[in-house]
Amino acid sequence: MATAPDLQSLKVDYKRNPMLPWPFQIRRVKHETEDTFTIELQPSGDLEEFTFQPGQFNMVYVYGVGEIPISISGDPANPRTLVHTTRAVGSVTKAMDKMRRGDILGIRGPYGTPWPIDHANGQDVVFVAGGIGLAPLRPVLYEVVAQRERYGKVVLLYGTRTPSDVLFRQELENWRARFDLEIYVTVDRAMSGWRGNVGVVTNLISRAPFDPRNTMAFVCGPEVMMRFTTMELHKRGVDNEHIFVSMERNMKCAIGLCGHCQFGSVFVCKDGPVFRYSQIKDMLVKWEI
């Protein structure tokens, strides 16, 4: 028999209604690649700052069009600027793509679990990103770079479709120029002038310079890429407890009420999106869960 929570103890607080978006103003739109763009926003209402933890996401609302979850891709050290990077694929992202400086978006968030980077102190850190999956990892990369001395080797393995699909190119080049970061980029299809790797990102794992017994891995990309990446990391000797993945599912509410983002027994919105691999590995290998 189910017992109800004590209704009297729950006070109605409409000011903190988690279903209402806050207005944010666009400061800048930057086209990253042919189909991806980054928008920088600042609060335009009562909010002054927007703090978040790397790996969290927002619900982004375009007036009259719709609302979708998008991970935060900016620097957590800069709470005055909210940054989202996304691909123009659906009705909302396509509408966002047409927006300009000064336009208003609705934001609810931040939601979800962060990358547990605090647990990586003293260890090697490996980031594996596929395509737009680099965007949710960028905030934690900023944090690691800012506190570089805390970690052992820091490796980014990034795979994307073609050289012209490489996201955050300038930043990647800056990071690559540093001696204390290992940045490897691979593409599915190369063209003349590409001097990097060709092939899927999982191919890079076996040769990447990290100590698998003392490594935390953070993985974000298409689900099939994450399946093979986690397998490859495990094969290399990284404990499943030390691998973290960021899941994606359809979301309407982001607060665990709409049911859409269920992945087995977890809600991706409130229990994730970042999960310890060991927690979800049985579901990740099943189709259509």
Next chain:
Amino acid sequence: MKNFIFERAELDNLVETLKRRGFKVIGPTVRDSAIIYDELTDANDLPIGWTDEQTNGTYRLKRRDDAAVFAWTVGPQSWKKFLFPPIQKIFATHRSTKGLDFPNSKKQAPQESPPIKYAFFGVRSCELNAIAIQDKVFLGGPFIDPLYQRKRTGVFIVAINCNQAGGTCFCASMNTGPKATTGFDLALTEILSDKHHYFVVEAGTELGEDILKNVKCTKATEENLATIKNITEQTVTQMSRSLDTANLKNILYQSSEHPRWERTASLCLTCTNCTMVCPTCFCATVEDVTDLAGKQADRIRKWDSCFTLDFSYIHGGSVRTSTKARYRQWMTHKLASWVDQFGTFGCVGCGRCITWCPVGIDITEEARAIRENQP
């Protein structure tokens, strides 16, 4: 326990008293060949002299040869339509020459009319459990649904203990009925013999007891209580279906590739009926719609179902494309993952999904087939 009895005629008085106390009294009534829940003008709106016949994919109302008020089980609707309406506006955003006006950008929260005070009249034990389950979903946190909370707070509940089992009921096996044990202000049991038509009433709260002061009651005797016990036992015996819940969660988790899913998928029409009639299903989608001038954009929340292709759509396609995956999701959620999420099954044994499935798929039968054919 505070038990009383009152005569059938006093039922009208009970409805009247609730109305006088400012409640909007919602109860069962016959409409469009079904017993549904709607506002009661008085006790004459109740389905007096009606009963229902239910089995897989079948629901029929039948006239009884007596004037029993509650001698039927549950119809296609549940109380969830009042607490979690099928279509509900969440907020509105306005556009003017000054730009966009979000509800959160206003200095003061908008004045809201006081919430409707509902009295639910004739809530069965399975339904009480369903309400308690949705309370956990919407009010259990970490985030609380303010829309549900607003409607739920202060609801007065008059439960009715079942005196007969419906053709698709299995509440006894889900431990959710047929007698109401908690979560009500008043619980009635209807007793109808040749000479005497009366109700035994149990007050569950002080407010319930207070309301009874306006109804001509006498203290219930040991004999009255023994009669109720008999009625409950008889109702349990009548129940032809059961769902064995022992170790069910683990069995279902281990059965994601069970061949039974394919067989069920070959019957299932993914019509969403089971999720629409289910009193615990809570999935919803939102639609953002504007007026013709584009000056106002509303966000509307609507019931959704895990049986649609759209439900699991993310860029590039749906996660659950096959009917097999969608039926598996629904049933595994009800009987396994719900336990991990909310500490209870998502099924109360009301049998609606069996009755209203156009092809008659029976969740108790599905669970049994999977349990009995473990690899």
